[in-house]
Each structure stands twice: as structure tokens, then as C-alpha cells.
Amino acid sequence: MQIKIKHIALSVLAVMAFELANAQQKVTATDKKVEALLSKMTLEEKVGQMTQITLDVIGKGNDRYSSFEPVMLDPVEMEKALGKYHIGSVLNTANNRALTTKKWFEIISEIQKTSLKLNAHKIPVIYGVDQIHGATYTAGATMFPQQIAQAASRNLGLIEKGAAITAYETRASNIPWNFSPVLDLGGDPRFSRMWESFGEDPYLVSVMGVAMVDGYEGKDNNIGHPEKIASNLKHFLGYHAAASGKDRTPAYISEEALREYHLPSFKAVVDAGAHTIMINSGIINGVPVHANYNILTKLLKEELGFKGLVVTDWADVENLHRRDRVAATDKEAVMLAINAGIDMSMVPYKYEVFCDNLIQLVKEGKVKEERIDDAVRRILKIKYALNLFDKPNTNPKDYPKFGSKEFEKASYDMASEAITLLKNQGNILPLKKNVKVLVTGPNANSMRTLNGAWTYSWQGEKVEEFAGQYNTILEAVQNEIGKANVMYVPGVSYKQGGHYYEELTDKMDEAIAAAKNSDVIILCLGENTYTEKPGDLNDLYLSELQTELAKKLAATGKPVVLVLNEGRPRIISRFEQEMDAVVQTYLPGNFGGDALADVLFGDVNPSGKLPYTYPRFPNATISYIHKPSEEQKKAEGVYNYEADYNPQFSFGFGLSYTTFGYKDLKVSKTSLKKGENLQVSVTVTNTGKVTGKEVVDLFTSDLYASSVTPDVKRLRRFEKIELKPGESKTVMFELTPADLSYIGRDGKSILEAGDFDVMVEKLKVTFTLID
Known part of the structure; x- marks a missing residue:
């Protein structure tokens, strides 16, 4: 028997050694191809590979900023860009508008054909697009809920599946590179891109980022597969932490905070094998990140091993000169960015300036050619990994599932699990299907607001042109209970063609009158679409007109179900107490209306959980991750701390149509040695009358720390389970030493002996870590 086991063990080792050698041989073969190609390239060809232009530059039009419709490529401009300047990458759509798969195939095939014809080394172009919640810029593609809603679903399987569908439909568009996911920590409700994030918790962002990249690239990161794409991690590093809460403005982040809160998600997804990364457009501690050698080279490339x-x-290289003023000229800006560690510049228009300047800088010795070679080597490896040399195009005819019912069902499932019930006074929800309802509010009959920006166009203003076949909230409610039972008056509307926050009264008095003839009011409030600078705001309160509408409807005495459809938590404390129910839909996508109607009328039991803290006041935008000093309670007879930590709704909060009980929180050891793992278990029971899904969140608290003040608590694990009435399940978790560590003032990880709390729901157990 021992001889047999020995032979089996040797056989296994032999197989493993063969597979390892085989894998190394494949890597070596690619490396040899890259080095052979690199050795033949001129400096001008290398610099061209490092340059990315937007599609309009090579489209027929009056200038390089827009194209004629229908979109056609300009042979003269193509010859200049792809031939004379050897441009290696193209991005974006034309005229800020989604194209059909047929049109994408036609355009990109022609670009590839021209590039291969003009390029002496037959190097294909790599095409990239922001397909952030589905194939954003492809007409007829499946639009999923935005990332903030996906985070609310807490369903990693659905996130991976949605990303895999997006990869499939992006490849069906003949596009191999996707600028997604966003791994920024969405901890500031003022920020215009909060909804593009997975929320305010580093662990939550990390595991969801890994799930999304697994969907895009496959768990084996085989992006040469015709149904997979190269992912792009955004935006390294600390992008959402702007001090003003406004896009592309300065951040001040300590080394400890940068590593404790902002770095973990990027490290997790780099470790998961993601192929490309995009850089933060902002400034950290006075230094633009695009010119920060310590962040781009020392941290990202050397320490993380990216x-x-x-x-x-x-345009962030030229911004070093034109906006941030750390470079006196465009040429100096190019020098700073490339020497800091940039491999490819999204120019996107004036590519001649970038290329000519970089060539001169190398010839002058101000940028080493080794740095150029390193950048081009990375670019060529991605192109080989995507199999672009052998198959530069993917044809939509090979993707029969594009826009299929199967894919649409996946989008609906995610929306239905994301929707979060925040208030349900008197169990008014679910509604009976024989009620007469008034549907009102500016978001009630809009596909645009259900989707948000980056949907068929950058700011989402073109959604209605492409999404007419899907159901708005109004249409979904009408389908659910019949048109005869539904009245609709907007009450407030968004100004067409204006800034996203411009609103008009739209028959508000008529809405108040109609409310008196209804049994229930479904009030749909929130935001119009926006992203980046156009989404900056000065007031986090929900608008005055929407607040007025809410208060006047509540004054009718009819029960009001407030439906929030927003990218960030706009403050509702001026009227929330007058609402009977509050439902958060976030930005749920094309099937958000259908999912919401099913939740409101009981076909779906809500199970979403807030991925952020919902603030009560504008000066109380504190994350759940905070220090004990944020929770100083009233001192008897001395002070009343009005601005104590007092959110409208807490991180992780979300109600159900059933109830859940927690008991028997246990740890495997109450005394744990450094280096050991800790097992944690808790029993959860559905104590209500309907089947429901529950998210079990596990938090830890380091009671005392010597280097920096510990956070009150941190999310370490979660699991989403489904239970029938009366059913119980014991949920098991395992914590590692990394979960008990923290980053000290010197930026290094510290694991200290001491007491820790483990918390699940209202249960708590203490254990001691010993040396």
C-alpha cells in the first residue's frame, strides 16, 4: 500500500511538473514573440503603440471632435494616424452615441484592416470602451444595474454572471477591452461618481471587484477566449476621496489611510490577475497621480507586482500642463507622466503633440528608451493575450445570445435582489393588487433615470432613443395591476436639455388633486442622469421642488410609498418621517421598473442591503467606518452633541417581508495565537411567514490599538442565504490574521495582541489575540 501511494504521489508530481513546464513554455513563447517584435520596431513605432485616440479623430466630419452620421471612417485621417504615427489603440464611440453590433464590426474591422496594411509588423489595434453596466455603447445590449446597485444585491454569483454577459456582448461588438470595474472606495455621498463604485467598504469592494473581473476575464484570466475581454481597474488610487466631494479635485490622504482603505480592492484584483489599470485623474497630497512615480511605479508595478x-x-497627460500646472509645457507633461510609469496615453485628440514630444524626449535622453520598451512590452503582451494577432476581429454572427431573454433575465434578477426596503411602517408593503394608485414624481416615467449615465451615451441623455421597449416604473406598475387602477401625473419634471438638476413644476396641483382619488401614492423621486464634472453639486438635500411635492402629497392623508431612484443618497430628512414606506432602487437598469413593481406588489421579497451609509444631514456624511470620537454621546447636563453619528439608514441596512432571528454566535477559540485562523459560526432562522433572502454580515472590532485609533467596526465577511419560513441555517466564516491587522502610521501592517469583538447582527463575542 505504501509503495502504491508513493507511486501515485510521484505520478501526481510528474503531472504537476509537466503542466508547470508547459505553462512556462507558453509564457516563454509569448515573451519571445514580444521581444522579437520589439527588437524590430523603430522608436516612432513604439511611441505610436503608447498612444490612444478617440474614434471621432479618424471619422469623417468637419473636425476631429465629431463625426457625420452615419459614422464613416476617413481614409486620409486613418492613414495619418495608423500609418504615419503608428497609433496602437482607439477608444470610445463616435458622436457620444451607441452603435449596433453590425456597425461596430464594420468600423473596427476597417480600422484593423488599415492598421495591419500600414503597419510593417502587422500589429493590430486594441480597441477599448467604457462598458460599465452592460455593453454601454452597443444598441440592443443587456443593461444591468449600475455597480452601486450590484453591491446592494450582495450576490457575487450574479455579479460574475452579469460581467460574463457584458464580456460576451462586448466581444459581439468586436471590442476586446473594457474600462471596468471601478474599484474606488465610494465613501463620499457628495461625489458625482459614487454610483459607479461598489460602496464604502474596502472588503465589499474587493470581493465584488474580483467577482466582476472573474466574469470579464474568466477565473483563469484567459482573455484570448472569444467570449472574454481584458478588464481595466479604475481609478488607481484614491479617486473618490476628493476633499471637496467634487470630481477631479484634490485629495489629502495619509499613507495609513491610503493603504488601509483605498489600496485593498486594487491589490485583491491585481492578485486575481486583471490585465490593465487606469489612473486617478486627481491630485493626492498636492501631486497629480499621473505624475506620481511613487504610486505608479514603486507601489503599483514594484510592490503590487502589476x-x-x-x-x-x-486627456490626463496634457492636464498636467493645462489644468494641474506641474508642467510648464505639453512636452514636460509627457516626460513627467511616462517617467512616472504611464504605459499608454488616452490622448485623445491631439495625438501628434504627444507622439512628437515623446520621440524628442527620448532622443534628448529625458525619457530612457528602456522605459519606452517596458511600456510597449506591456502593450504587446495584452494584444497577444487577447489573441488579436491571430484574430483581430470578432463577428456578431458568432454571438447568438446577444440581447437574449436569458441575458435579460440575469439583469432582472440582479435588479430584484438589489432593491432595498428601508422603511415599511405598518407593513404597508407589499401592496394588494386591487388598490388604486397614483404614480407621480420626475422619475416615474423615465428609462433614463432608471439606467443612469454611461448608458447609450456618456451622460445618459440618449437613453430614451434606445430603451423604448423596456418598462418605466409607471409602465411596470400598469402591467402589474392594470392601467385602470393607475393614475399618473408627474408633479415635477426634469428640464429637457438643461443641466441634470434643473427641474420644473409639472402639474403639481393636479398631482395633489389626483392623490385624493387614490388608495396609495407611489412617489418616484431622485436624480436625473449625470457623471463626472457635470454631476458635481453644492447641496446634498433632495431638490426643493421634489421636497415640496412629497410634503404636499403626505398632507393629503393618503399613504405614500417613496421610491428613490438615485445615484447617491440625496438627503430626505425634511420629509422622510411623513413617508409610510421608503424603497431604494439605486440605478437598476432597463429591468428596474419591472423588478420594482414585483417588489411593491409582493411577487419578490426584497433582499438588498445598503452598500453605503445614508446620511441624515449634509454635515453628517460619515461612513460606517469611523473612529470612536464620532460617537460621543450627550454628556449629562453639559453638551448635546447634535452632530453625533446619526445616519438616516446605516450601512448594511435593508428590510424584508419576513423576519430573521440570530442566535448562537460562536468562535472556535476565545484565546487565539498570532498566525492562527479563527472560525466563527452563527445560526439564522426565518421567523416570518414567507421565504426570504438574508445577508449575514460579520464585523470585527479591535478594542485598542497602539499606533492609530481603531475603527469602531469593520466588515470582514458576508454571505447571502435563502430560508423558508421556520427554516434555520448555521453560517460559517473564517477570519485570518490579515483581518485582525491594521495599517500603522508608517504605512506598514501591524498585528497586535489584545481583545477583539466579533459581531453579527446584535450578537457579540469577544476573543483575545495573544503573542
């Missing part, structure tokens, strides 16, 4: 492609955000 071997992939580093690309700028839109």
Missing part, C-alpha cells in the same frame, strides 16, 4: 498595462484617463 505586470499589465497602465493607461491614463481622458
Whole structure:
């Protein structure tokens, strides 16, 4: 028997050694191809590979900022860009408008054909697009809920599946590179791109980022597969932490905070094998990140060991000169960015300036050619990994599932699990299907607001042109209970063609009158679509007109169900107490109306949980991750701390149509040695009358720390389970030493002996970590 076991063990080792050698041989073969190609390239060809232009530059039009419709490529401009300047990458759509798969195939095939014809080395172009919640810029594609809603679903399987569908439909569009996911910590409700994030918790962002990249690239990161794409991690590093809460403005982040809160998600997804990364457009501690050698090279490439492609955000090399003023000229800006560690510049228009300047800088010795070679090597490896040399195009005819009912069902499932019930006074929800309802509010009959920006166009203003076949909230409610039972008056509307926050009264008095003839009011409030600078705001309260509408409807005495459809938590404390129910839909996508109607009328039991803290006041935008000093309670007879930590709704909060009981929180050891793992278990029971899904969140608290003040609590694990009435399940978790560590003032990880609390729901157990 021992001889047999020995032979089996040797056989296994032999197989493993063969597979390892085989894998190394494949890597070596690709490396040899890259080095052979690199050795033949001129400096001008290398610099061209490092340059990315937007599609309009090579489209027929009056200038390089827009194209004629229908979109056609300009042979003269193509010859200049792809031939004379050897441009290696193209991004974006034309005229800020989604194209059909047929049109994408036609355009990109022609670009590839021209590039291969003009390029002496037959190097294909790599095409990239922001397909952030589905194939954003492809007409007829499946639009999923935005990332903030996906985070609310807490369903990693659905996130991976949605990303895999997006990869499939992006490849059906002949596009192999996707600028997604966003791994920024969405901890500031003022920020215009909060909804593009997975929320305010580093662990939540990390595991969801890994799930999304697994969907895009496959768990084996085989992006050469015709149904997979190269992902792009955004935006390294600390982008959402702007001190003003406004896009592309300065951040001040300590080394400890940068590593404790902002770095973990990127490290997790780099470790998961993601192929490319995009850089933060902002400034950290006075230094633009695009010019920060310590962040781009020392931290990202050396410490994290990132071997992939580093690309700028839109025009951010020239911004070093024109906006941030750390470079006196465009040429100096190019020098700073490339020497800091940028591999590819999203120019996107004046590519001649970038290329000519970089060539001169190398010839002058101000940028070493080794740095150029390193960048181009990374670019060529991605192109080989995507199999672009052998198959530069993917044809939509090979993707029969594009826009299929199967894919649409996945979008609906995610929306239905994301929707979060925040208030249900008197169990008014679910509604009976024989009620007469008034549907009102500016978001009630809009596909645009259900989707948000980056949907068929950058700001989402073109959604109605492409999404007419889907159901708005109004249409979904009408389908649910019949048109005869539904009245509709907007009450407030968004000004067409105006800034996203411009609103008009739209028959508000008529809405108040109609309310008196209804049994229930479904009030749909929130925001119009926006992203980046156009989404900056000065007032986090929900608008005055929407607040007025809510208060006047509540004054009718009819029960009001407030439906929130918003990208960030706009403050509702001026009227929330007058609402009977509050339902958060976030930005749920094309099937958000259908999912919401099913929740409101009981076909779906809500199970979403807030991925952020919902603030009560504008000066109380504190994350659940905070220090004990934020929770100083009233001192008897001395002070009343009005601005104590007092959110409208807490991180992780979300109600159900059933109830859940927790008991028997246990740890495997109450005394744990450093280096050991800790097992935690808790029993959860459905104590209500209907089947429901529950998210079990596990938090820890380091009671005392020597280097920096510990956070009150941190999310370490979660699991989403489904239970029938009366059913119980014991949920098991395992904590590692990394979960008990923290980053000290010197930026290094510290694991200290001491007491820790483990918390699940209202249960708590203490254990001691010993040396």
C-alpha cells in the first residue's frame, strides 16, 4: 500500500511538473514573440503603440471632435494616424452615441484592416470602451444595474454572471477591452461618481471587484477566449476621496489611510490577475497621480507586482500642463507622466503633440528608451493575450445570445435582489393588487433615470432613443395591476436639455388633486442622469421642488410609498418621517421598473442591503467606518452633541417581508495565537411567514490599538442565504490574521495582541489575540 501511494504521489508530481513546464513554455513563447517584435520596431513605432485616440479623430466630419452620421471612417485621417504615427489603440464611440453590433464590426474591422496594411509588423489595434453596466455603447445590449446597485444585491454569483454577459456582448461588438470595474472606495455621498463604485467598504469592494473581473476575464484570466475581454481597474488610487466631494479635485490622504482603505480592492484584483489599470485623474497630497512615480511605479508595478498595462484617463497627460500646472509645457507633461510609469496615453485628440514630444524626449535622453520598451512590452503582451494577432476581429454572427431573454433575465434578477426596503411602517408593503394608485414624481416615467449615465451615451441623455421597449416604473406598475387602477401625473419634471438638476413644476396641483382619488401614492423621486464634472453639486438635500411635492402629497392623508431612484443618497430628512414606506432602487437598469413593481406588489421579497451609509444631514456624511470620537454621546447636563453619528439608514441596512432571528454566535477559540485562523459560526432562522433572502454580515472590532485609533467596526465577511419560513441555517466564516491587522502610521501592517469583538447582527463575542 505504501509503495502504491508513493507511486501515485510521484505520478501526481510528474503531472504537476509537466503542466508547470508547459505553462512556462507558453509564457516563454509569448515573451519571445514580444521581444522579437520589439527588437524590430523603430522608436516612432513604439511611441505610436503608447498612444490612444478617440474614434471621432479618424471619422469623417468637419473636425476631429465629431463625426457625420452615419459614422464613416476617413481614409486620409486613418492613414495619418495608423500609418504615419503608428497609433496602437482607439477608444470610445463616435458622436457620444451607441452603435449596433453590425456597425461596430464594420468600423473596427476597417480600422484593423488599415492598421495591419500600414503597419510593417502587422500589429493590430486594441480597441477599448467604457462598458460599465452592460455593453454601454452597443444598441440592443443587456443593461444591468449600475455597480452601486450590484453591491446592494450582495450576490457575487450574479455579479460574475452579469460581467460574463457584458464580456460576451462586448466581444459581439468586436471590442476586446473594457474600462471596468471601478474599484474606488465610494465613501463620499457628495461625489458625482459614487454610483459607479461598489460602496464604502474596502472588503465589499474587493470581493465584488474580483467577482466582476472573474466574469470579464474568466477565473483563469484567459482573455484570448472569444467570449472574454481584458478588464481595466479604475481609478488607481484614491479617486473618490476628493476633499471637496467634487470630481477631479484634490485629495489629502495619509499613507495609513491610503493603504488601509483605498489600496485593498486594487491589490485583491491585481492578485486575481486583471490585465490593465487606469489612473486617478486627481491630485493626492498636492501631486497629480499621473505624475506620481511613487504610486505608479514603486507601489503599483514594484510592490503590487502589476505586470499589465497602465493607461491614463481622458486627456490626463496634457492636464498636467493645462489644468494641474506641474508642467510648464505639453512636452514636460509627457516626460513627467511616462517617467512616472504611464504605459499608454488616452490622448485623445491631439495625438501628434504627444507622439512628437515623446520621440524628442527620448532622443534628448529625458525619457530612457528602456522605459519606452517596458511600456510597449506591456502593450504587446495584452494584444497577444487577447489573441488579436491571430484574430483581430470578432463577428456578431458568432454571438447568438446577444440581447437574449436569458441575458435579460440575469439583469432582472440582479435588479430584484438589489432593491432595498428601508422603511415599511405598518407593513404597508407589499401592496394588494386591487388598490388604486397614483404614480407621480420626475422619475416615474423615465428609462433614463432608471439606467443612469454611461448608458447609450456618456451622460445618459440618449437613453430614451434606445430603451423604448423596456418598462418605466409607471409602465411596470400598469402591467402589474392594470392601467385602470393607475393614475399618473408627474408633479415635477426634469428640464429637457438643461443641466441634470434643473427641474420644473409639472402639474403639481393636479398631482395633489389626483392623490385624493387614490388608495396609495407611489412617489418616484431622485436624480436625473449625470457623471463626472457635470454631476458635481453644492447641496446634498433632495431638490426643493421634489421636497415640496412629497410634503404636499403626505398632507393629503393618503399613504405614500417613496421610491428613490438615485445615484447617491440625496438627503430626505425634511420629509422622510411623513413617508409610510421608503424603497431604494439605486440605478437598476432597463429591468428596474419591472423588478420594482414585483417588489411593491409582493411577487419578490426584497433582499438588498445598503452598500453605503445614508446620511441624515449634509454635515453628517460619515461612513460606517469611523473612529470612536464620532460617537460621543450627550454628556449629562453639559453638551448635546447634535452632530453625533446619526445616519438616516446605516450601512448594511435593508428590510424584508419576513423576519430573521440570530442566535448562537460562536468562535472556535476565545484565546487565539498570532498566525492562527479563527472560525466563527452563527445560526439564522426565518421567523416570518414567507421565504426570504438574508445577508449575514460579520464585523470585527479591535478594542485598542497602539499606533492609530481603531475603527469602531469593520466588515470582514458576508454571505447571502435563502430560508423558508421556520427554516434555520448555521453560517460559517473564517477570519485570518490579515483581518485582525491594521495599517500603522508608517504605512506598514501591524498585528497586535489584545481583545477583539466579533459581531453579527446584535450578537457579540469577544476573543483575545495573544503573542
